Amino acid sequence: MKKRDPFKIEQLPKVKNSKLVGGYIPLPLADHLRLISMYYNKSLQNIFQEIIEEWCRKINKSEKYIIEILTEKAVMEWQRRVMESGKISRIEQEKYIREIYSILKRRKVAERHINVIINKLKYKVGTID
Numbered sequence: 001m002k003k004r005d006p007f008k009i010e011q012l013p014k015v016k017n018s019k020l021v022g023g024y025i026p027l028p029l030a031d032h033l034r035l036i037s038m039y040y041n042k043s044l045q046n047i048f049q050e051i052i053e054e055w056c057r058k059i060n061k062s063e064k065y066i067i068e069i070l071t072e073k074a075v076m077e078w079q080r081r082v083m084e085s086g087k088i089s090r091i092e093q094e095k096y097i098r099e100i101y102s103i104l105k106r107r108k109v110a111e112r113h114i115n116v117i118i119n120k121l122k123y124k125v126g127t128i129d
Helices: 025-038 044-059 063-085 092-104 111-125
Strands: none
Touching: 025 044, 063 092, 063 111, 092 111
């Protein structure tokens, strides 16, 4: 008699257009997710994908909207710095833009999104001569 794994999980093939994302979650939650994946006979990847897709539908925020909000946060911080120091030079402005670029890069934001945010930031803060 051939042995079969009663908990075999269907694995979806790795998608070309995919990226590994991750983070730590509390152990009880991780344990619960593993049980759920076995219960539904799905991989953790599939469970996470379904949860994230459902969450994205619930928050209903477009990429365009999120980019606008992130840009506005960067503009507000720039304005705060200008108000605090009283005067800002072009060098400091360029340094700030590089700082924002580095933060977005470190947070692993897609390059195409970084470029849009940086361009909008440059437009909104203007150019200092």
